Amino acid sequence: MDDAHPTDASLLARMAQRDPKALDMFYTRHARAVFSLALTMLGEHARATDLAQDVFLLVWRSAGTYQPTGSARAWLLRLTRNRAIDELRRDRRRLANESTLPEQIFHTLPAPLALADAAERQAVRDALAALPAEQRDALFLAFFQGLSHQEIATCLRTPLGTIKARIRRALQTLRQQFQGELDN
Amino acid sequence: MAAPLSCDYCEELLADYLLHALEPEAVNAVTEHLSTCERCRAQLTTYEAVLDQLAQAVPQQEPPAELGSRLLAAAVEGSMFTASAPEPLRPHRWLTWRPRWVFFLTAANVVLCLGMGWWTWHVQREAALVHQRWQDVQRHLALQRQAFTLISAPEARPVVLRSDKAESSAHGILLLKSEEPNAVLIVQDLPPLQRDRTYQLWLGLGGSQRDNGGVFRVDEQGFGLIRITAPRPFTAYQRVGITEEPAGGSPGPTTPRVIGAPLQGH
Numbered sequence: 193m194d195d196a197h198p199t200d201a202s203l204l205a206r207m208a209q210r211d212p213k214a215l216d217m218f219y220t221r222h223a224r225a226v227f228s229l230a231l232t233m234l235g236e237h238a239r240a241t242d243l244a245q246d247v248f249l250l251v252w253r254s255a256g257t258y259q260p261t262g263s264a265r266a267w268l269l270r271l272t273r274n275r276a277i278d279e280l281r282r283d284r285r286r287l288a289n290e291s292t293l294p295e296q297i298f299h300t301l302p303a304p305l306a307l308a309d310a311a312e313r314q315a316v317r318d319a320l321a322a323l324p325a326e327q328r329d330a331l332f333l334a335f336f337q338g339l340s341h342q343e344i345a346t347c348l349r350t351p352l353g354t355i356k357a358r359i360r361r362a363l364q365t366l367r368q369q370f371q372g373e374l375d376n
Numbered sequence: 377m378a379a380p381l382s383c384d385y386c387e388e389l390l391a392d393y394l395l396h397a398l399e400p401e402a403v404n405a406v407t408e409h410l411s412t413c414e415r416c417r418a419q420l421t422t423y424e425a426v427l428d429q430l431a432q433a434v435p436q437q438e439p440p441a442e443l444g445s446r447l448l449a450a451a452v453e454g455s456m457f458t459a460s461a462p463e464p465l466r467p468h469r470w471l472t473w474r475p476r477w478v479f480f481l482t483a484a485n486v487v488l489c490l491g492m493g494w495w496t497w498h499v500q501r502e503a504a505l506v507h508q509r510w511q512d513v514q515r516h517l518a519l520q521r522q523a524f525t526l527i528s529a530p531e532a533r534p535v536v537l538r539s540d541k542a543e544s545s546a547h548g549i550l551l552l553k554s555e556e557p558n559a560v561l562i563v564q565d566l567p568p569l570q571r572d573r574t575y576q577l578w579l580g581l582g583g584s585q586r587d588n589g590g591v592f593r594v595d596e597q598g599f600g601l602i603r604i605t606a607p608r609p610f611t612a613y614q615r616v617g618i619t620e621e622p623a624g625g626s627p628g629p630t631t632p633r634v635i636g637a638p639l640q641g642h
Contacts, residue, residue: 273431348626
């Protein structure tokens with residue numbers, strides 16, 4: 193890639209040297225994906241904005257430690273998801289441990305369960321739509337809400353073993369579907 | 377030290393490993409196995425690819441325009457603070473000569489430092505609580521602003537949600553713009569719930585299909601002001617309803633509707 197279109201790896205290397213222009217370009221390239229995932233998981237515009245800023249600042253501070261084992265965007269979205277899950281779990285702990293706070297009155301969880309219809313890419317939409325609903329719900333609760341298997345089992349009033357099996361089967365099916373798509 | 381895993385068992389745990397759903401001991405066992413097993417690492421990569429696809433599949437929305445400049449300002453400010461490390465302190469010459477009173481002075485200093493340490497911790501904790509409250513207030517103000525904006529928008533329309541039971545005073549107003557997925561819900565006189573229960577909003581499509589509109593709680597007076605981000609624009613929905621569900625919400629309603637309303641024809 194030329195200087196006008198640097199690779200993510202070169203931008204990260206420049207960020208490690210404290211080049212704000214590289215951060216600006218990296219942000220412009222990935223901000224939409226990071227913000228959208230944060231918004232889907234947290235459901236609140238203000239929190240998603242704060243989280244997106246935190247993620248990019250983390251990248252800025254730790255750009256020197258980045259090991260390019262896959263796409264930088266995938267790595268960035270994993271960071272985003274991990275941070276969002278930390279927040280969601282903190283929320284749930286506070287909800288469980290404290291009496292009603294004003295914040296909880298306003299707190300809403302996002303509704304990503306319609307992703308099968310809303311997913312941007314047709315192939316992903318088809319693959320998700322083909323999953324049995326109970327497998328899809330369990331997978332989404334684990335992936336987008338960061339619920340433990342035990343929490344999902346309680347929430348859905350379903351045995352723990354069944355939840356584990358549903359999530360595993362969902363992932364295996366999606367893996368086959370996506371693999372087929374990549375092969376084609 | 378974690379017990380060694382077989383490849384079959386490791387593969388069984390990989391999905392849970394990636395979803396952060398394993399106990400710490402099992403995480404250690406899988407990590408250790410992956411460090412030596414190329415085959416399982418390859419399996420892990422294929423599962424990672426699936427989750428990466430999911431993360432990228434969410435509906436895309438533009439971040440606020442000011443976020444980019446905010447980020448750059450924070451990054452540059454952080455760099456300024458970290459760019460110049462303070463000079464290391466050098467001991468003064470008089471400190472190399474230590475008469476007995478120096479030991480008493482040192483002991484007094486230790487006590488003073490401990491006291492100051494406790495005080496600093498206390499102040500930081502208070503500051504963190506105040507900061508948290510401030511963020512809560514900001515969030516609530518933003519929500520109220522959104523509600524006022526919607527109320528004053530000419531194309532906004534209110535949908536009144538009522539109970540099917542004549543004796544119930546529970547009711548709500550959903551303020552929405554048909555072409556958009558964002559709305560504000562104001563509810564009143566809903567019975568406050570136990571900690572393990574929550575209210576859940578349902579957005580009905582055709583037939584028995586519906587979307588989850590999110591979960592919420594009400595205060596002791598049964599009041600709640602909730603921002604809704606629906607999975608689709610409100611033109612897609614035919615009705616709206618609220619049920620009581622276990623904390624965290626359910627994939628489908630498990631109790632009778634508390635309040636609700638049709639959306640078509642409004």
